[in-house]
Amino acid sequence: MQIFSTFEHSSYLELAISALEKIGVKKECILAVPLFNRVEDRRLFDTLHRADGISLFDKGAALGTAFSVIGASVGFVLEWGPIYWGLIGAAVGFLLGFIIDYTIFKVIHKRARVLKGKNSEVILVVECPKELVEKAEELLWQHLALGVARVEE
Numbered sequence: 001m002q003i004f005s006t007f008e009h010s011s012y013l014e015l016a017i018s019a020l021e022k023i024g025v026k027k028e029c030i031l032a033v034p035l036f037n038r039v040e041d042r043r044l045f046d047t048l049h050r051a052d053g054i055s056l057f058d059k060g061a062a063l064g065t066a067f068s069v070i071g072a073s074v075g076f077v078l079e080w081g082p083i084y085w086g087l088i089g090a091a092v093g094f095l096l097g098f099i100i101d102y103t104i105f106k107v108i109h110k111r112a113r114v115l116k117g118k119n120s121e122v123i124l125v126v127e128c129p130k131e132l133v134e135k136a137e138e139l140l141w142q143h144l145a146l147g148v149a150r151v152e153e
Contacts, residue, residue, distance in 0.1 A: 009121040016143035031125040060097030067093030
């Protein structure tokens, strides 16, 4: 049986490995692989083949619609007329909504991503006999594994 688990890179990982060796898992049957976490920022604009679920268009479209209605209404009284003032209102509203979304994405979400918490940094793969699986899983959870999975051969 194989057991996969993820850990932060800490002393708990080392303690988990030594505890596994103490219960009878051979050193050759333990593999620890460090992960490289994402360091590049997300792209602002999605493509047809790659989308991350963040849209900078929504607030701009809503504010553009609202400002165009207001601009067209006020445009009946102003010199250029309702069509021009409606288009100007739509452009100003869209830009305002885009700037709001962009600011929220760049400032607030970036901080939230940094503060969000624990990242998996190491994958631990343990190959052990079936009689040791339950005990090995329990040891991994006791040593603060972020996740544990088992694969039967």
